[in-house]
Amino acid sequence: LISCSKQESMDALTARVFTVAEQQYLTMDTRLEVTTLPQSIASDSTFKSSTIYWWCSGFYPGSLWYIYEYTQNEAVKTLSAKNTLKLDPIQYVTNDHDVGFQLNCSYGNGFRLTGNEDYKKVLYQGAQSLATRFSSVTGVIRSWDFLRRGWKYPVIIDNMMNLELLMFASKAFDNDTLEYVARTHANTTLKNHFRKDYSSYHLVDYDPEDGHVRSRQTVQGYSNESSWGRGQAWALYGYTMMFRMTRDEKYLEHAENIADMLLSRLPVDGIPYWDFDAPNGNEYRDASAGAIMASAFVELSGFATDEKARQNYLSIAEKQLRTLASSHYLAEPGTNCNFILKHSVGNLPEKSEVDVPLSYADYYFLEALLRYKKAMG
Numbered sequence: 001l002i003s004c005s006k007q008e009s010m011d012a013l014t015a016r017v018f019t020v021a022e023q024q025y026l027t028m029d030t031r032l033e034v035t036t037l038p039q040s041i042a043s044d045s046t047f048k049s050s051t052i053y054w055w056c057s058g059f060y061p062g063s064l065w066y067i068y069e070y071t072q073n074e075a076v077k078t079l080s081a082k083n084t085l086k087l088d089p090i091q092y093v094t095n096d097h098d099v100g101f102q103l104n105c106s107y108g109n110g111f112r113l114t115g116n117e118d119y120k121k122v123l124y125q126g127a128q129s130l131a132t133r134f135s136s137v138t139g140v141i142r143s144w145d146f147l148r149r150g151w152k153y154p155v156i157i158d159n160m161m162n163l164e165l166l167m168f169a170s171k172a173f174d175n176d177t178l179e180y181v182a183r184t185h186a187n188t189t190l191k192n193h194f195r196k197d198y199s200s201y202h203l204v205d206y207d208p209e210d211g212h213v214r215s216r217q218t219v220q221g222y223s224n225e226s227s228w229g230r231g232q233a234w235a236l237y238g239y240t241m242m243f244r245m246t247r248d249e250k251y252l253e254h255a256e257n258i259a260d261m262l263l264s265r266l267p268v269d270g271i272p273y274w275d276f277d278a279p280n281g282n283e284y285r286d287a288s289a290g291a292i293m294a295s296a297f298v299e300l301s302g303f304a305t306d307e308k309a310r311q312n313y314l315s316i317a318e319k320q321l322r323t324l325a326s327s328h329y330l331a332e333p334g335t336n337c338n339f340i341l342k343h344s345v346g347n348l349p350e351k352s353e354v355d356v357p358l359s360y361a362d363y364y365f366l367e368a369l370l371r372y373k374k375a376m377g
């Protein structure tokens, strides 16, 4: 039999996803209180929210801004602003590195779409708070203050994502120190976090006295020498973003090396296992890592100089977006506690958030679709 069914166009797919997203996220707001944001589904299948201090608090307002950007629905805009403002105290947080994630997704998108100067001020204060965690001895921003396993100065690959807030603020307020901190963190991470094949360790622990690397480990991956799926996604996105923000070719080269490693290792449907090296029988997919990578691949396709590479990056991104938009991953409206995507993995070694929806999978999925639409003109 020859199938005559035509493949859905990416425009139609994007419209279909944003219809689901709008419905789900308008209802999601009714589940929240004045200081809570969506996190996931709990083990008893009920909706799980977080306080504003959880690292994911910026993703719901950020996704709302993306839905508003696509739909221009004023009701969504009102909810975007309302949920963004919940995060106001985050600008003063100095005991954790996630300020960049939290504020850039919420206030950052809010400022980009509205030009609201109050949002810009919050972003600047947040960048200054984040920069207090930088040490010129180690050359990196400290990720966590809590100490396990004898750590002295732990830095995780995820931290690359926080640099976007610093780069934004350095440009918007003409502050060279913030750019210096971001570039130095990216350079030190490039030197110490990567293996020869461009896969990355999750955590590098530094000696705060002289800056030497004390150990390289995993926290959320399968083993110290394995490639944790989302960690590879943060690395790809982080160096692609740093090239966009600085135009420094070494970041582009590094992002392409990571991308090529991923192209050779991703499953055919484009969605990574929670860890690339997880043994058989333990192979949950992580939709969040697929969504983050898709967004980064689309952006990278606009920067790569080799035409073949551009095509490869765009086509893996399209594959990932099509898989995520399939019924296996995309929720039916009214189900999935109003999250958009199913099947992400938060922290498998801790048996926490395994095969559940996660607010950041939704966020990067919507971002990737918008980026793809722009890339296609």
Ligand code: GLY
Residues within 6 Å of the ligand: 055, 158, 220, 230, 346
């Ligand atoms: N930044 C924490 C995580 O990716 O799980």
